[in-house]
Amino acid sequence: MTNIYQETRKFAKEFIDPISSNLDKECRFAEEVFEELGKKGYFKLIIPKEMGGLGGGIREDVEVVRAIAESNPSVGLCYMMHNVALSYLLKYGNDTIKEKIVKDIVENNVFCALSGTEASSGVHMQNSSFTVDIEGNTATINGSKHMVTSGGFATWYMTIAPEKTGSDHIINWFVSKDTEGVSFEENGWNGVGMRANASVPMHYKDVKVDVSHAVDAAKVETKPLKVDTLYFLLGLTGVYSGLCTSLFEAAKEHAISRTYPDGRTLADVDIVSDHLAKIYCYSASAVSLAHEAVQAYENDSEDAFQKIISSRIVASENAIDSSKYAMRVGGGKAYNRVGQIERMMRDSYAGQVMAPSVDVLKQMLAGTFK
Known part of the structure; x- marks a missing residue:
C-alpha cells in the first residue's frame, strides 16, 4: 500500500x-x-x-x-x-x-458509523440518557441519538450508552440498522457545509442485542489515548488537510485561467500571488503536521498526543484561512458560486464546531503542558 x-x-x-x-x-x-x-x-x-x-x-x-x-x-x-x-x-x-x-x-x-450525540447533551456524549436493561444474555436498548453521520446508510453503529441502566459507566454497543426497533428520521440534515452527509436522528425502541455486542475499552486499554480517539482526531486532520490542498488547487486554477487582454493572468497580480502563497503554506503545513503526528504515534514519542491534537487544530484553522484567501482570489465568480471555492469555504467551517471543537482541543493541548 x-x-x-x-x-x-x-x-x-x-x-x-x-x-x-x-x-x-x-x-x-x-x-x-x-x-x-x-x-x-x-x-x-x-x-x-x-x-x-x-x-x-x-x-x-x-x-x-x-x-x-x-x-x-x-x-x-x-x-x-x-x-x-x-x-x-x-x-x-x-x-x-x-x-x-x-x-x-x-x-x-x-460499513460502520458512530452514534453518539443526543439532543439533550449535545457533544457531552458521556451524559447519555439511554437505558440498557439486561436479562440473561440479552440487552434491551432504548433512547435516541441526535446527529448520526451516515445515518440509515451504514450498517453497524457504534452506540454510546451505559453498560446497564443506572450505571455511570459508559461503553459502546454495536447495533445493526437491521435490528428490530431501529429507525432513522429522513431529511434531518441541511448543513451549511458538509452537505454530502446524512447526519440524522436515530431511534432505538426496545432494541434487543446479545450482550456480546457490548465493547468496553476500559477493560482492555492501559494507555490514556484510546484507539478510537486516535482515529477520530487524525481522521479529521486528514479531512481538513485534504480540504486545504483542494482550496489551493482551486484558487491556483482560477488565477492561472483568468487572463487579461495583455496576456497576463490573474496569478501575475502581486496581491493574488501573495494570496496563493499563503494558501499553499496553509496546505503544506497542515499536511506536514499530519505526517508528523502519525510518525510520533508510530514511534511512541512522548509528545505524540500533543502533535495529534495540534494537527487537528492546525488543519481545521488552516482550512478556514485558506478558504478566506481562496474566496479573495475567486472574487465575484466564487461569490456567485461559480466553481468549488464557495462550497469548500462552507465545508471548512464545520471543523470549528465539530466535537471536540477547536476551542476545546486548545484547552486539552494547554492542559498537557502543566
Missing part, C-alpha cells in the same frame, strides 16, 4: 469529482460513492490480513481520508467515521462480535 494516497486520488477523481457539486446542491449522502468504496476494498483497509482485510493502520487511514477529502470532505468525513468505529471494535471487541462484524464487512462490503 505504498501508493495508497495516489491510488485513492485516482479513485476520487473517477467517482467523486463528477458528482461533488450535485451532492452539495442536493444535500444528499454519496451512496453511489460508498458502493464503489466497498467494491474497491476501502472498508477493510485497517482489518488485519489474517481476517481478510488489507492490513493497514493509522498512516494508511489518514492518507486515504486526505485523498478522498480533496475531492469532497463530506465523503472523507463519513468514510473516516467507519474506521473510527472499526478500530475500536478490532482492538477492544470480544471475538464473537468482532468476527461477526468483520465477516459482514469483508463479505458484504458494509
Whole structure:
C-alpha cells in the first residue's frame, strides 16, 4: 500500500469529482460513492490480513481520508467515521462480535458509523440518557441519538450508552440498522457545509442485542489515548488537510485561467500571488503536521498526543484561512458560486464546531503542558 494516497486520488477523481457539486446542491449522502468504496476494498483497509482485510493502520487511514477529502470532505468525513468505529471494535471487541462484524464487512462490503450525540447533551456524549436493561444474555436498548453521520446508510453503529441502566459507566454497543426497533428520521440534515452527509436522528425502541455486542475499552486499554480517539482526531486532520490542498488547487486554477487582454493572468497580480502563497503554506503545513503526528504515534514519542491534537487544530484553522484567501482570489465568480471555492469555504467551517471543537482541543493541548 505504498501508493495508497495516489491510488485513492485516482479513485476520487473517477467517482467523486463528477458528482461533488450535485451532492452539495442536493444535500444528499454519496451512496453511489460508498458502493464503489466497498467494491474497491476501502472498508477493510485497517482489518488485519489474517481476517481478510488489507492490513493497514493509522498512516494508511489518514492518507486515504486526505485523498478522498480533496475531492469532497463530506465523503472523507463519513468514510473516516467507519474506521473510527472499526478500530475500536478490532482492538477492544470480544471475538464473537468482532468476527461477526468483520465477516459482514469483508463479505458484504458494509460499513460502520458512530452514534453518539443526543439532543439533550449535545457533544457531552458521556451524559447519555439511554437505558440498557439486561436479562440473561440479552440487552434491551432504548433512547435516541441526535446527529448520526451516515445515518440509515451504514450498517453497524457504534452506540454510546451505559453498560446497564443506572450505571455511570459508559461503553459502546454495536447495533445493526437491521435490528428490530431501529429507525432513522429522513431529511434531518441541511448543513451549511458538509452537505454530502446524512447526519440524522436515530431511534432505538426496545432494541434487543446479545450482550456480546457490548465493547468496553476500559477493560482492555492501559494507555490514556484510546484507539478510537486516535482515529477520530487524525481522521479529521486528514479531512481538513485534504480540504486545504483542494482550496489551493482551486484558487491556483482560477488565477492561472483568468487572463487579461495583455496576456497576463490573474496569478501575475502581486496581491493574488501573495494570496496563493499563503494558501499553499496553509496546505503544506497542515499536511506536514499530519505526517508528523502519525510518525510520533508510530514511534511512541512522548509528545505524540500533543502533535495529534495540534494537527487537528492546525488543519481545521488552516482550512478556514485558506478558504478566506481562496474566496479573495475567486472574487465575484466564487461569490456567485461559480466553481468549488464557495462550497469548500462552507465545508471548512464545520471543523470549528465539530466535537471536540477547536476551542476545546486548545484547552486539552494547554492542559498537557502543566
